[in-house]
Amino acid sequence: MEKQTCIMTHLCKRRSDKAASRCTKIVDVAHRLFLDKGYENVSMQDIVKVSGGSLATLYKHFGNKSQLLIYVLEQKSEELFGEWGRQSSHYEGRLEAFLQMIATSYLDLLIKEDAILFNRLVASLGYLEETKSLNQTILEVMMRPVYMVAEYLEKEKERGRVEVEDTMLCAHQFLSSLEEPFMFPRILGVSTDISEQRCKQAIHQIVKIFCSGLRPAH
Template sequence: MWRIDFFLDNGYENVSMNDIVKHAGGSLATLYKHFGNKEQLFIYILEQKSEEVFGEWGRKSVCYEGRIEEFLTETGRMFLDLVTTPDAILFHRLLISIGYINDSRLNKTQIQNLMSVPVIIIANYLENEKVNGHIEVEDTYLVAEQFLNAVKGPFLFQTILGIQIDISEETRLKALKQVVTIFCRGLHVIQ
């Protein structure tokens, strides 16, 4: 199956449908029949990757009812493990480069929706905790965004820019523990 690596290695704008056929095999007609264009193929690949990475994560969240600190720690750990991989760094660079191409036809709304999947998973979990009386918070979606931004903040932007920083597991876990502590205290966790 076609993978996003070709886009990562060559840049979205530098890859044509002909390049994809040459790399992956098959026929150009079949590729157009199934996906219509490069944009829809790219979106399809992102959707498949999103399900692969986040599908199980979302399904597991129901197992953490009433255990907010554990949920945030496990979710934050998985998120940090994901966003600090070399492929994730390349992917973010690719998305940034696409965002700066003014005439890009890529549907940025679809990309944003796919990138919001981890936020939605956390927001849904927090909403359930709110309904069950375990936390007091007004906007669970905003809290989820703030949490993930706080988790990735010390690591992602610098690595996207190519700045060498310590992203060891020990450093990531130390930062994560601090973020989880701050968020649990700020959420008024009721136990």
């Protein structure tokens, strides 16, 4: 399974340390503004006002706002989920421990306020004419955590350690089972129990269910 490539990482590697630092600051500022105000309500000038520098330099490095959006999504995806791929080799033959690690990491992200803002941001992009041509690219970036879990399951399947027909679908189902109780009610502003005890209970239950279903029958 082909891993997602972070364009932003390659972009920064080709520049000096100073330029790379500048580019990282721009991405962080754009990310924050997109979350807080919505993509359509943020201009390139707004980003320059906060990050500093010039508008000409911003366009030179990132092309336009929609391309900057892709850079932002890829960079944040790498920051949030890159470690999953780097850690997966340590969990060979340890399905329960792997799912426990993924579930804990993912739920830690889901209960943060930024997760709600991020979901609202991504949902809004599908209705904007400006970003319609980028929807497939955006989807590929958003699917990165699913790809990483599916890649682990595929390797375990090849070694006969798990039984599953569709590893991509299974990975999606696993992550969705974590999202649904904690994300959608909060997006709607409905009060939801996100206490440590509740999160631990959800992780334990979901991991137990999936491990029981994935282990080969003897």
